[in-house]
Amino acid sequence: MEFSDRATHSDRAKPIGAVMVVGGGIGGMQASLDLAESGFYVYLVDHSPTIGGVMSQLDKTFPTNDCAMCIMSPKLVDSGRHRNIRVITNAEVKEILGPPGSFEATIIRRPRYIRADKCTGCGECAKHCPVTAIDSYNEGMSRRAAVYLRYPQAIPKIFLIDREACIGCGLCERVCLAGAVDYGDRESEEKISVGSVILAPGFEVFDAKRRPEFGYGVFPNVITSIELERILSATGPHRSHLLRPSDGAIPERIAFIQCVGSRDAKCGNDYCSSVCCMYAVKEAIIAKEHVPFVKPTIFNMDIRAYGKGFDAYYERAKADYDVRFIKSMVSKVREKQGSGNLLVAYLNEEGKASEEEFDLVVLSLGMTTSKSVRDTAARLGVKLNRFGFCETETFTPLATSREGIYVCGAFQSPKDIPETVAQASGAAAAAAEMIASARGTLTTKKEYPPEDEVKPEEEARIGVFICHCGINIGGVVNVPAVKEYARTLPNVVHADENLYTCSQDTQEKIKNAVKEHGLNRVIVASCSPRTHEPMFRETIREAGLNKFLFEMANIRDQCSWVHMRRKAEATEKAKLLVRMAVANARLNRSLSETEVPVVQRGLVIGGGVAGMTAALRLAEQGFEVFLVEKEDRLGGNLLNLHYTIEGGDVQAFLRDLIDRVSHSSIHILLNSLVVDFSGVRGNFTTGVTTAPAMVHQKIQHGITILATGAEEEKPDGYLYGEDARVLTQLELEDRLYKGDWGQISNLSPEVVMIQCVGSRNEKHPSCSRTCCATAVKNALKLKKLNPAMNIRILYRDVRTYGFLETYYAQARREGIIFVRYDPEESPEVKKEGETLMISFEDKILKERMTLRPDLIVLSSASIPRENKELANLLKVPRTAEGFFLEAHMKLRPVDFASDGIYVAGSGHAPKLISESISQAYAAVARACTILSKENLLVGGIVAVVEGERCAACLTCVRVCPYEVPVVNVKGEAEIDIIKCKGCGTCAAECPARAIDLMHFTTGQLEAKVGALVGG
Amino acid sequence: MRLSYPGNVKVVKVPCTGRVDVLLILRAFESGVDGVYLAGCLEGECHFLRGNLRARRRVEYVKGLLEEVGLGGNRVEMFNMSASQGQRFAQFAQEMTERIRLLGPSPVKKGE
Secondary structure, three states: OOOOHHHHHHHHHOOOOEEEEEOOOHHHHHHHHHHHOOOOEEEEEOOOOOOOOHHHHOOEEOOOOEEHHHHHHHHHHHHHHOOOEEEEOOEEEEEEEOOOOOEEEEEEEOOOOEOOOOOOOOOHHHHHOOOOEEOOOOOOOOEEOOEEOOOOOOOOOOOEEOOOOOOOOOHHHHHOOOOOEOOOOOOEEEEEEEOEEEEOOOOEEOOHHHOHHHOOOOOOOEEEHHHHHHHHOOOOOOOOOOOOOOOOOOOOEEEEEEEEOOOEHHHOEOOOOOOHHHHHHHHHHHHHHHOOOOEEEEEEOOOOOOOOOHHHHHHHHHHOOOOEEEEOOEEEEEEOOOOOOEEEEEEOOOOOEEEEEEOEEEEEEOEEOOHHHHHHHHHHOOOEOOOOOEOOEOOEOOEOOOOOEEEOHHHOOOOOHHHHHHHHHHHHHHHHHHOHHHOOOOOOOOOOOOOOOOOOOOOOOEEEEEEOOOOOOOOOOOHHHHHHHHHOOOOEEEEEEEOOOOOHHHHHHHHHHHHHHOOOEEEEEEOOHHHHHHHHHHHHHHOOOOHHHEEEEEOHHHHHOOOOOOHHHHHHHHHHHHHHHHHHHOOOOOOOEEEEEOOOEEEEEOOOHHHHHHHHHHHHOOOEEEEEOOOOOOOHHHHHOOEOOOOOEHHHHHHHHHHHHOOOOEEEEOOEEEEEEEEEOOEEEEEEEEOOOOEEEEEEEOEEEEOOOEEEOOOOOOOOOOOOOEEEHHHHHHHHHHOOOOOOOOOOOEEEEEEEEOOOOOOOOOOOOOHHHHHHHHHHHHHHHOOOOEEEEEEOOOOOOHHHHHHHHHHHHOOOEEEEOOHHHOOEEEEEOOEEEEEEEEOOOOEEEEEOOOEEEEEEOEEEOOOHHHHHHHOOOEOOOOOEOOOEOOOEOOEOOOOOEEEOHHHOOOOOHHHHHHHHHHHHHHHHHHHOOOEEEEEOOOEEEOHHHOOOOOHHHHHOOOOOOEEOOOOOEEOOOOOOOOOOHHHHHOOOOOEEEOOOOHHHHHHHHHHHOOO | OOOOOOOOOOOOOOOOHHHOOHHHHHHHHHOOOOOEEEEEOOOOOEOOEOHHHHHHHHHHHHHHHHHHHOOOHHHEEEEEOOOOOHHHHHHHHHHHHHHHHHHOOOOOOOOO
């Protein structure tokens, strides 16, 4: 690197407590929020005029079918309003100079022609603009004005002028009351000082025109997957109506062609894009939900449903949605004269050339990097791999080739949203570690306006804000009618409707309404409080109201979404839900919260790669850590592995990691078990017993990371355990390493590997994710030892996602034979005398093959290590298969619903080593959002005792699941607000009704129930 | 998942079914609803350890009371489901609605 020694020396001592995050998609936003919440100032730089990235264009997300915008918008708003994040849009990074810890970055901001400090986002300019330009947000399928906002929820909500389309008529300047239009705006440069950098520039979809045989750009009814995403979206060109381009007809027969621009050596993209199988399944399901008579067909080579819950989704698509899957690659698409319909040519499963007619063809485009991203990488001196993605190493998946610059998301390798989010948190941890000593030096603390006192006896003045949620609500519920109805309800002094109540400008609108109408209660009738309540509470707090004076009515999830086809009824129900909310809100009271100190120490349970990495990274950020391992040594599953598919030496890595974990801030407790657990985020107490002396100790800590891992299941059947020639992949790897081959004397030995043993079946519906790559890895190793070896891999779908695909291609080149089998026709293994026999259907030869293999290797399922008791102790949920269940599949991949507890590694779902490392870093970043704070707020929704009514009957003491209530010296029950979790069991059982649960008081619940019937 | 279920089901949010007391269920009937059911976590998986078990006992108790006064114990029910079981939620909503339809409107009317 080209910086001077002097600078390195002096600046290393004093790093800069700020980070630049390049790219404001879901990954960039997550990294920014984690950093800003852990004491670092963030510059979030995006080349687009708004943050949000590709996720902002998506309709739904797999495998939960959550609306992408709905789950993302709180992050958009949080990033936009966080006082320690500065969002710089429409900008590029020109260069980064200086040493790690003390970089100087130069940012070029392209002109916007609208002044950010003056634009209110009102949209008057766009209304008057006479120009119609192509709307890239809708992938060119709709038009917009030359002065525009990329999408309605955009952050920042500042318009810009598309100078290529602008005719310079000056209308917008004349109508802009804020005086924000500035035609003389110029490109400007700015230098910022940061300690570390995260690259999260995301991906660009493959250019479909590079595969001319599919006719994209020639036949109007051949569209891309991202175009279909927009078509299905409520904010899309046809407001979610599924119409095809040529004639606006509803397409009945839809063909999806997979791997367009992926797994394709001809166009240089011989990697798998990892997400297309799942998004195609999702788009097929959603299309079917929109139009029940749609018949989707997905042409594919393999369905790569390798993530958590993906296989169940894929099975549902087949069973419940009649999605047809054809294992074949399409060779050509041509248009049928006159109809606009398309003829899709492919080899059917019998190997015969066939042609089928479709109304619409969707090309499932792969992920690539854009030229501007590759150019930026070159300017910054960051190495790319041969596909143009950021180069990283197996054991350092977050580090780029330049020290102090980290990477996450699709730029590192093609990946889906949850993996991007996890990796983004991981990159945040890596970036923070670099500058940990500067924590808190550049951030400022939020100062709220003083809270207006709202006395209980004061008359309630309620404001009701009703959301259209695009057409999510407004397309079903008559929102204006609900608004008019709300105005008639007691104590409602203001009611209004919004297209998106969650957008940043609406927050301002709410705050203004609080002032203007003297509101002392606010109700938002929109979506789920689970995702949006924190944001709205923050809004009213900023308006000077206590956050508990806020109430939500869920007229989307509980109304418009579930009563879609009964509009009148849905409107009536929405009114009723608003009425219930009003009845409740009238009785809402200001509740105070108290600051309690955080125990700035971590507990990590599990000493495998994820646990050790998490412990080490916490320690390197300056926190004391307890690392609890139940075995007598560290290492977990890594102890059984010797090499990675890329050729990495696992044992050398493990030795080094164990070495580093003997850190002055890490207390390692081997042979130890967690036996009890109590407390809340910021202050947990865990009891740990250590064998053999069974020493018991209580550990106080502020956060907990669960990294208990997974293990290879001992297979059932295939003569495993009965014949020494049948082994698992792990056992094979051990033999490969030791060179212990026993009795194989055959010169060209016959080896058969069977995939999905114990996975993707009824007992264990999920894919075990890593076994395809493991089989390829071991097969290549065997081939290397003896090129004459005949190796067959019997598989259901080869799931070598991302760059793993290159090893699959290599395996085929080296003569390893892949044979697909159906689960109904599993291979049969038997013994005749001493001869081991395996028979299976060969689909290409269309006959049953019988071989006499020297070795059968079973790719056995990855199952979670014993974690049930631990889950019960910590009260964290597990999936049906026993893996830990995170708070939200998409956007909270390492959090549990209980604050302060995180998950990392294979205990969450099967993972590669590099993925476990990323996730461990991620858990650390999330943990640091708590550990970096000295105090946290507690109280609020807790049980309170009215001492005079208490008869000291001890009912509450008996029923409280957390043993919180005690009878004090006055002979009255007393409840510690720090310990109370607010379940309300005591309030429900107290015979004297001396206990009430704040915010869910008996009075409120009765009022709400009372409002349910009549008026 | 947006699974459709009958619109006459209205949700009253509580932190835990353990918060729902006997009186609240009776108040609901008093104000004129035709049926009440509690949707709690799966048994053994209560977010607050055992609130759902307490709730079940209370529901059983209310069933007895309703039976006694001639309203029919079937008008109240306890269901268990996890947050990921949207299908189960819709199914119970359907089931309960059909059950109450067969029983007809509650004879208790507000103010009578």
